[in-house]
Amino acid sequence: MSLFRSRIIPLSLVTLSLIGCGSIETNLPTQTGNNAVMNEAQDVGSYEVALKRAQQQPTPELAAPFYLTAAQALTADEQYQQAFDILQSHVVGIDFAGQFDGLLLVAQTAVALDQSNVALDALKQAERMPIAERPQYHIALLNTRADVMGALDNWTRAVRDRSNLSLILPKAQQLENQQKLWLAIQNLTDNEVSDLQQSDLPLIRGWLNISNILRRQDLTVEQQVSAYERWRSDNPSHPAAINAPLDFQVMSTLKEQEPNSIAVLLPMSKELKPASEAILNGMLKSYYANAESQRPALHVIDTDQYTDFADAYQAALDSDAETIVGPLRKQNVARLGNLVEDVPTIALNQLETNRVVDNLYHFSLNVRDDIRELMSFAKQEGASNAAVLALQTTWAARQSDQFNFIAQEQELPVLTTLSYEDTPNGRQQTVKKLLQVDESEARIQQIRRWTKQSVESTPRARQDLDYVYYIGKLDDAKQIRPLLDFYFAEDIPMLAAPTIHDRTPSPNTKEEDIERIVFSEIPAITNADQEQTNTPFLLQRLDAMGNDSYLIAKRLMLFTHVQSAKVSAKTGILTLDGDGIFNRRPNIVTYKQGVLIDAKEDYFKHQEN
Secondary structure, three states: OOOOOOOOOOHHHHHHHHHHHOOOOOOOOOOOOOHHHHHHHHOOOOHHHHHHHHHOOOOHHHHHHHHHHHHHHHHHOOOHHHHHHHHHHHOOOOOOOOHHHHHHHHHHHHHHOOOHHHHHHHHHHHHHOHHHHOHHHHHHHHHHHHHHHHHOOOHHHHHHHHHHHHHHOOHHHHHHHHHHHHHHHHOOOHHHHHHHHOOOOOOHHHHHHHHHHHHOOOOOHHHHHHHHHHHHHHOOOOHHHHOOOHHHHHHOOOHHHOOOEEEEEEOOOOOOHHHHHHHHHHHHHHHHHOOOOOOOEEEEEEHHHOOOHHHHHHHHHHOOOOEEEOOOOHHHHOOHHHOOOOOOEEEOOOOOOOOOOOOEEEOOOOHHHHHHHHHHHHHOOOOOOEEEEEEOOHHHHHHHHHHHHHHHHOOOOEEEEEEEOOOHHHHHHHHHHHOOHHHHHHHHHHHHHHHOOOOOOOOOOOOOOOEEEEEOOHHHHHHHHHHHHHOOOOOOOEEEOHHHOOOOOOOOOOHHHOOOEEEEEOHHHHOOOHHHOOOOHHHHHHHHHHHHHHHHHHHHHHHHHOOOOOEEEOOEEEEEOOOOEEEEEOEEEEEEOOEEEEOOHHHHHHHHO
């Protein structure tokens, strides 16, 4: 079985640096390496010439350097598939002086093509080569691995590699590495930050300390900048003090650009009143949490009191609001494209397809963020082949469609998608079909009919499935995990939609029925003392959403001025994409003895073999 979303990373910079340097230390001896040919291959100027020269060589060993040069040129031109095919056919497995470079390039092109298991395997092969310990090779390995891990959202590993690089890189390359290290740190969850603070990585505590300054929502922007300046004064030789992260550079001028008046558009009178009250409650807690000398004026407008939403939006404009938060209803969000002009507006919902409009942003608890994070978690271990199992309900079918859409977008295979009737027989028959146990049983019966003998055989589950994505609630999931185990799929991980966390498990829940199910949850819930609140999780999430919507309104200029800005918030790590959508990175959790804990990578440890 293959191991465990990756984005296409900017490979051209890494590749061009490799092309500029040629093969690192090409005079190293190999069994069949030809250094003269290596040097000649590095001087070839184009893909076409390199490919032609490769085809003229009498042996695969002499052709490999030219094929490597051709693959490097193709990668620099972002022709990843063609480069990958050349590397697989003519470079990998060939003993020549550029073999190490070839493996690193395989890792880069593979992750760009969403073949994470191939990328991870190539990196492991490169690590095992004796020359990987030599300084220049070691730098190239750490650089490539950090980029690959970042593309796979394995930010903890990326931070470790970038931190180690900071000790050995030439001075001219230090600043770029520091910028990438800061970006990786800002992508860490709060729990990952806590884990890294216990490590002995060089200079890492300083980087984490200033990251924690940005993560403290109880501080105003002015207080955060002041805290950074104090840290900078106490640590003048730290790289983050010598070259301030761009976030702090922008934040030093952010106070002058914060809104003095915010209008909030929420449906406060009808069926969405409880949701709106939870959102407003979260906003107000954030509003009064900071000891600001001057808070923005806050105007709450009940959209339910207006027959035409355009009138409600005009009321927000008439209040002299400099930023508008809302609306919540989808039909009102759909109207914003024709209403938003000069005043930044942060909608609290989004459509399936959002129209890109200047000054219009979207922030919501969209399940697509949860799906992407779960895919990323699985992909860090090289797992990609998924199956979807969902309840036969409208909302579950909608989430199933979203999972399949994102998987197609990321070129991840979904082997089968099934829904089941929530009855004992419905669950059993659907799980058997999902695992193809029914086909295995049918083959056994067929053999018995052919041989007319009582053949002793045990049905087996399919072997091409990396994980099951389950869409249901906790009581439903408790019935599914035991069925997967019973039908020979105890080693197949079960990832679940956030709907699974609809309540705390009851005391009589069997731990083994829920402990091996991984799902996503917002930090406001996973980091809370669950025994001290009886508020339903749904309302807790909306409360956190209200908190973060106020945070976004206050720091909108940071997101728009710093493309890589990451803000740790109650709903996750927030980022703003080029379409005006605020994406969030939630926590990945599982149950242990009835309590939520962080899900670790070794959840998939059975896949290492």
